[in-house]
Amino acid sequence: DIVLTQSPESLAVSLGEGATITCKSNQSLLYPSHNKNYLAWYQQRPGQPPSLLISWASTRESGVPDRFSGSGSGTDFTLTISSLQTEDVAVYYCQQSYSTPLTFGQGTRLEIK
């Protein structure tokens, strides 16, 4: 199974400041023939189901604020929030769909400092 390791496990950031979460895979998530990284990011606010933020490592979903961005390729990926807002308090998960079983990172809890 592919293992995804997120860091940090928790993060406290001041409003308006930036936040960076990393996700490392124990094998490459890049399909060269498709030129796509099979990595997605989700946000789960307290008491809510997760919602999709980023697909294919860097494609922001419709309706997602542009302060959220994804980057990386192969085994190393990053979710960046450029200017933290109150509504960004949540747990963030990366997920790979390169192979089954699909797996998730353990999650990163983001709080306001």
Place this chain on the structure above:
Amino acid sequence: EVKLVESGGGFVQPGRSLRLSCRTSGFTFGNFGVSWIRQAPGKGLEWVGFIRSNVYGATTEYAANVKGRFTISRDDSVGIAYLQMNSLKTEDTATYFCARDVDYSPSHVDYWGQGVRVTVSS
């Protein structure tokens, strides 16, 4: 508006069965695969399994720890996906989410239900 609504959860003893339903609306259900994903209390997300659209034979894939006990099916005539859970164990206690998959094979999901709680305990 795309909607997925789970039902059928509850409290059940170990070894018993439960069937969850995922009622959908707002999109052409038959064109999409569906994943089931669960979340144990206070824990992270765990993929349970996936069913392809009928165009791809409605074939299924499962996580190893539920394979042989859980079965995913679908009824495109009513836009519902099912998760039949047999031989339930205490470690199956979780909130179960159904979600619409974006691809014909297990991939990321773009819409989630609110989830339904399943508690397995004696």
